[in-house]
Amino acid sequence: MKKIPDEIIECLNENNSFLILIHQKPDGDAIGSAIALGKGLKQLNKSVDYYIQVPIEEKLIFFKEIECFNQSLKEKYDVIIFLDCSSYEFAFKPENFPEAKVNLVIDHHKSNYCYGNLNFVEITGATAEIVYWLLKALSVKISEDMADAIFTGISTDTGSFQFSNVTADTHQILSELYTIKPNFASLSKMLHNQKNFCQMKMTGAAIHSMEIITDTPIAMMVLDHETIANYGGALNISDDVANIGQNTSGVIITALLKEVKDGEYRVSLRAKAPYDIHMVALKYGGGGHERAAGFTFCGDIDLLKKDLLDVYQTQRDANA
């Protein structure tokens, strides 16, 4: 881990009231990072509010700190922290945006354009990794709850340590977390394997829908509106199912499309190194990383197939 700039530590140490914001449709890294940092700042006697989009994924609601989410909102804060938000637009924000002396951006997305007055953007496996180093630098004592939150962030954003974003730093943090809590086995299984009945059935339907775009290593899965409605109407599967496409032998790029409403899809993309699909997400106003990205798509699925094909062929030729 590179040294944390002094002004970041000073900003957290010398201010007293904080509002934590994370991205829309919060995932394990966003929630875990918010909880670990929020609890850490509270330990330093800071006042911390959270403004978070609900509902939160079922597998993440075990954190007690979630009771503190969306409790109160001041008109003015010392610092508003944007955590795990690649862009200002993608952050989930209150309509009447509070005043703040500092907008502090803490993130790990390559596409982050540093929209704060103070920015700490490092390309790591998860924002939770950065939060861990911040807590250490602030001399916070990491509790078991906070260790769970950090584990949740890192484990979900690295696909249970299987993605290419895992580094020696990632494992170093993990090894330190194991000195706080003897094991994370049940948390890990809950985060990655456990699904409710409807999620299981939807996973099956997604796999059943899988097609390989002719003569390419591109897999596409579509959960239409009717299928989703059949299983309760909640769009609460994504990461793991998109990864399943990538587990198919020979597949390099996977697109999982969930039809939110008629003709509007929430798309999750995955790619294997050295392929980079995040520009497809950017084109449609989404964001993400080189190998995992997401966006909302309206229109003809054939056009999306063509985009994926173009990206694949261009990069294949460039790497040939």
Ligand SMILES: [Mn+2]
């Ligand atoms: Mn993240």
